[in-house]
Amino acid sequence: MSLMYTIKKVLDPLAAREEEARRRRQRESVPDQNGDDHRFRCRVCGFVSDQWEYCPHCLADTMNQVPP
Ligand SMILES: [Zn+2]
Numbered sequence: 001m002s003l004m005y006t007i008k009k010v011l012d013p014l015a016a017r018e019e020e021a022r023r024r025r026q027r028e029s030v031p032d033q034n035g036d037d038h039r040f041r042c043r044v045c046g047f048v049s050d051q052w053e054y055c056p057h058c059l060a061d062t063m064n065q066v067p068p
Contacts, residue, residue, distance in 0.1 A: 038050055038065075039065070040052045040063040040066060041064055041066050042057065042058060042063055043062050043063075044058050044062045045057045045058055045062075049063070051063070052065070
Protein backbone atom coordinates (compact mmCIF):
# COMPACT_ATOMS: atom_id res chain seq x y z
CA MET A 1 0.00 0.00 0.00
CA SER A 2 1.60 3.22 -1.12
CA LEU A 3 1.62 6.45 0.86
CA MET A 4 -0.06 8.26 -2.02
CA TYR A 5 -2.87 5.76 -1.97
CA THR A 6 -3.33 6.23 1.78
CA ILE A 7 -3.44 10.00 1.44
CA LYS A 8 -5.86 9.70 -1.45
CA LYS A 9 -8.05 7.40 0.59
CA VAL A 10 -8.23 9.98 3.41
CA LEU A 11 -8.83 12.95 1.15
CA ASP A 12 -11.16 11.29 -1.31
CA PRO A 13 -12.70 8.16 0.17
CA LEU A 14 -15.26 7.73 -2.59
CA ALA A 15 -12.71 7.74 -5.41
CA ALA A 16 -10.46 5.44 -3.41
CA ARG A 17 -13.31 3.02 -2.89
CA GLU A 18 -14.11 3.00 -6.59
CA GLU A 19 -10.48 2.39 -7.43
CA GLU A 20 -10.36 -0.46 -4.95
CA ALA A 21 -13.44 -2.04 -6.52
CA ARG A 22 -11.92 -1.68 -9.95
CA ARG A 23 -8.71 -3.38 -8.84
CA ARG A 24 -10.69 -6.20 -7.25
CA ARG A 25 -12.63 -6.76 -10.46
CA GLN A 26 -9.41 -6.90 -12.48
CA ARG A 27 -7.91 -9.39 -10.05
CA GLU A 28 -10.94 -11.66 -10.05
CA SER A 29 -11.68 -11.52 -13.74
CA VAL A 30 -10.51 -14.61 -15.58
CA PRO A 31 -8.77 -13.79 -18.84
CA ASP A 32 -10.75 -14.97 -21.82
CA GLN A 33 -8.22 -17.15 -23.56
CA ASN A 34 -9.59 -17.69 -27.02
CA GLY A 35 -13.34 -17.19 -26.84
CA ASP A 36 -13.93 -20.88 -27.34
CA ASP A 37 -16.80 -22.07 -25.16
CA HIS A 38 -15.88 -25.72 -25.49
CA ARG A 39 -13.49 -26.01 -22.62
CA PHE A 40 -12.95 -28.88 -20.27
CA ARG A 41 -11.31 -29.11 -16.89
CA CYS A 42 -9.79 -32.13 -15.25
CA ARG A 43 -11.61 -32.87 -12.01
CA VAL A 44 -8.44 -34.33 -10.53
CA CYS A 45 -5.65 -31.86 -11.31
CA GLY A 46 -7.63 -28.89 -12.66
CA PHE A 47 -5.94 -28.89 -16.06
CA VAL A 48 -7.99 -26.97 -18.61
CA SER A 49 -8.03 -28.07 -22.22
CA ASP A 50 -10.22 -28.01 -25.27
CA GLN A 51 -10.18 -31.77 -25.53
CA TRP A 52 -12.55 -33.95 -23.57
CA GLU A 53 -11.22 -37.43 -24.22
CA TYR A 54 -8.66 -37.53 -21.45
CA CYS A 55 -6.44 -35.34 -19.28
CA PRO A 56 -2.88 -35.24 -20.64
CA HIS A 57 -1.58 -34.96 -17.08
CA CYS A 58 -3.54 -37.74 -15.43
CA LEU A 59 -3.87 -39.82 -18.61
CA ALA A 60 -7.40 -40.65 -17.53
CA ASP A 61 -10.97 -39.87 -18.52
CA THR A 62 -11.40 -37.14 -15.94
CA MET A 63 -12.40 -34.14 -18.04
CA ASN A 64 -15.58 -32.21 -17.18
CA GLN A 65 -16.98 -29.43 -19.35
CA VAL A 66 -16.42 -25.95 -17.94
CA PRO A 67 -19.72 -24.06 -17.74
CA PRO A 68 -19.71 -20.80 -19.73
ZN1 LIG B 1 -5.69 -34.26 -14.74
